[in-house]
Every structure is written in structure tokens, then in C-alpha cells.
Amino acid sequence: MTTTLVVLAAKMGNKYGGLKQLEGIGPNGETILDYSMYDALKAGFNKVVFVISKYFEEEFKEKVSAKYEGLVEIKYAFQEIESVPEELRNSKRNRLWGSAHAILMVKDLVKEPFGVINATNFYQRESFELLYSHLQETRNTLQNHFLISFRLANALAETGGVTRGICEVNDKDELISIVDRMGVERIGGDPMYLNEYNKWVELDVNSPISMNMWGFTPDIFNSLNQSFDSFIATSGTDLKSDFSIPGFMNEMVQEGLKVKTIKTPAKWMGLVSPDDRIQVILRINDLIRKGIYPSKIFEQTNQSPK
Template sequence: MKPTLVIMAAGMASRYGSMKQIQQFGPGGETIMDYSIYDAIKAGFGKVVFIIRKDFAEDFKSIFEPKLKGKIETDYVYQEMTAYLDGHTAPAERTKPWGTSHAILCAQGIVNEPFAVINADDFYGRDAFQKAHNFLVNGCDNKTFALVGYELSNTLSENGSVSRGVCEVDDNDNLVQINERLKVYRDNGAIVFEESDGIKHPISDRSKASMNFWCFAPSIFPFLEKEFKAFLDKNISNIKAEFLIPLSASDFVKKEGGVIKVIPTAAKWFGVTYKEDAPVVKENLNQLVTEGVYPQKLW
């Protein structure tokens, strides 16, 4: 059975205002997501599952169904605020979704094979999809998952500091935990992260960053369901609390004795952290087209 690509896109509507306005970056009007799907097809993935908001479903499908028809199987998951609340009631003032781990949990029953999870608006590069596919086919089991780790230097913005999850690994390149660094940037050539008090700490150029490219077996679903119940018991009244993948992954290692391999990639990540990044994304994609990595029009 071919692995599935799961794309978390439930937050896109709030950022872009309407799914009709998904930003086009490629020379043929492609979104960043189009390149991820194209790379996944090339790598051997058999299906793409979009996690979206139900109220934008028709707009979303009208954009992606025509161009993907006959190229890869598609399915849809709706991240609803009420899903898996297990008797809890969300506060009336909460508008923010429950987070990325909850988004994945919503795919339970739809995704029944090894799968990769990515963000909708990040460019990950072909090498990452090839390595993820290889792991999902040959290395993934109920207790062994993976994270594609990017060279930290390949994930920075020229337009300001960024937040990054920096991977702490053991001697076997297995994930120990992800350390969230909220203000990472280059300072006189060196990579540093800055604390709230302004103190700077160096980070090795060789450090691996998580850009939310995960590889899981379906066994992750019952674990997330159990963990989400515990999260709600503790955080139901906190309207800003989020149930996020990095913490769930860390808990999977600590509580379940699981292993999360950190798969290194030299691919260059890029995305739009600042509006000034948009021209850089277009420039990078045009360069890849010029080099023959991608055709002028993907579909």
C-alpha cells in the first residue's frame, strides 16, 4: 500500500481571507502546496488528504480537484472545533483551532496507512519527500516514526528573526525533544537565538530544525486521542492553549517508549514568514524551474 500525504491547511482561510485568494508563487500560478503534491507524486505517494475548514471546503475543492484529477487520489478531513471533545464544551470565546496534533487526530478513520504530515504553506523540497517515502515504506512501524530534519541554516529568513523548533537528538539520531526557539537569526554570520531578556545564545549551523514534516503509522491516532483527553482536562478553559505535534512527539517517546528518527535533508526550506518573503519564494521557485527541477507549469 502506498503511503499518504496529509496536508494541514485548516488555518489557511484565516490567513488569506478566502480560499479563492490562495497566493500564487509559481510561474504557472502554482501555490506552494502544488509543489509539495507534485514532489509527493514523484516520490511515490498514493493519496493526498487535505485537512481544511468545512466552511471553505467547496472553494478549496474547486481549486484543487480539477488539476489533481487522474494524478493522485484525494480526500478531505474537516478540523472541527467540536471533534473529539469527549464531553467537554469549548469556551464560547474560543475561535482558534485546537492545534496541529488535533488536526492529525481528525484524520483518524480516513488515513489507514503510513503517512507523512506537512504544513500547507511551506516549501520542503523533493529530497525531503523521497526520504519520507523511503522511511514510510521501509522503516515505519507502530513504535517507530520519523521527522525530516532541516539544516537550521537552510530555514532562516533574510527579513527578520524566525521561530524554530531545534531538534535535540541522541547518538543514534533519534529525537530526544524539540526545543522551541522563538527568535532565531543570523548575527555577524553566526546563528543565534535570543531570549526575552535580550541575551543571545549561539546555535550550531549543523543543528536540525523541525519544519513540521512528520512520518507516522496509524497507531499515532489512539495515542493522540488519549493525549487530547488529558489536554482538555487541563486546558479546556484556556482559549489560547494548543495541542501541538512537537509536544505529542516528545510524549510519544517518553510515555510510550517510541522512537522518532530524525531524517536529515539538505533541501532548502522556504515559506512566507514575512510579507517581504513572498518575492524571495517566487524567485526561488523560478530558479528551480530554470534549473529544470520543475516544469514551467506543474499540471
């Protein structure tokens, strides 16, 4: 039985240089993506589709996905600015079309329920186990989509502001709305963001948020395709327009789509700024001491995670 994980990795690099965000944070140079892959395989995922850019395809395969060859079925999809015809976009655009557009790129490769993650987020083992188990429940169903939601207090960067998809849910843990808030950081110990009037707005530390860990059934591709066409028609020439998963899902929820939120107790971490690196390294070392991870993963022999 195939259980697929779609890894959004096109933003790891660009046509102007090599791969970004491949900072080694494990004792043998392991990256955040290495730990995500290790956790995903341990949870039971047996197919991975990497969404990357053709500008760094060779480098990605050599430096990243080669480590997982033989352990899991690997496919590639490509996200490019040029996938939109020239007459429908601004010729000066140099940013990708967004995370929801990235998912649309895998529609010909995925025919089964699938999970989605960002390549540069550390989600922790518990989150992958929740994602996997709930994907099994969606088999032979339609329109059964869900979000693995984090607690805001568990998903803030050590330094600086971050963008977070702040969710509102009902008493059935169904998504009512999701709105991206930029520049979320701790001010005096409390999470806040600057609104459009340049005023700090306090957020509830217990708010459920999206870190782009989703579970979908394949019928989502029809909605994605229609929504992206509308997006290009209205915003295709806007250099900063973004077809994001939170924006798309918020639109779908407002139209009546039922989306369950599944709470994870996990604590996120990531390399938002260079100052975060030491904290991430310390936390990884602590997880290794606790036996959650071996000191070295993905040996040269390509043995499966133990």
C-alpha cells in the first residue's frame, strides 16, 4: 500500500546560485530535511515526491536525494515561474508562484492520499506518525483533507519574526479560517505581529497554526487547478502575488470544504536566521542523547532507519 509524502523543496535554491538551507545541524552534517526523511520513513511513508526547480535538479539529486535512494520510492516534480505562459505573467517576476502551486505540480505523479511538508521545517516524529495514521483513514474516501496543527508557542523562532498561518477552529476541531501573519515574534515574552497600521497585535500562545503539514486526497487537484487559473487571471502580473496553501485552503473553507485539524504536541524548529543554528544543534544533540535519533542516519550502505 503506497503512502506518499510530497516535500516542497523548490525554494531551497534558485537559478542564481546553489542550494540554500543545507546547513548541517547533526553531528555528521545531517540537515533538517534528513531528519524529516528519517522520521517519515520510520512512520511508514514509502513514496516521496520532491518538488524542486530544474535550475538545481542535478545538485539536489547529488547532495540531497541520493542519500535516500534504495530506501524509498522517489519521484520528482518541477516548479518553475515559466510554467505560466509569458502573456499571463510579468516578465520581471523572479519568485515562485507559491506553495499551493507547488502541490499542483505533482498531480500526474500522485493518485493516492498524500501528505505535504516543507523541506526546511523540523516537524518531529510525533507529527509524521499523526500524518501517516490519518492518511490511512482517508483511503477510499473523497474530500477528506486535514491539517497537522502546531501550538503557536511551540512554533516560534528563537530570534526574529516568522510567518505563521494562524487558524481558527470550531468545537469539532474543523478549520474555520486560516490567515498568514508575517513577522510573528515574542515581544516581552508574548507572541505578536505588526498589523497594517504598524501596531503590535498580541496572539494567543495556544492558537493552532499551520506549518504546512497537510493531508490531502487526490480530488484536491481539481480545486487547486481551478483556483490557480483564477489566481493567474487576477494576480498573474503582480510581482509579489503568492498562491499559498493557507490562502487556498482559507478560500476553500469559506466555500464549505470540511478540513479537520489534528493537534501535534511536537515543537517545531528551523533556521530562520544564523543565530538559530546553535539552538537547533543543541536540541538535536539532546534528542540524540534521549535515543530518538542515532548519532548517524542514512549510512553509506543505505540501510533503512532502525
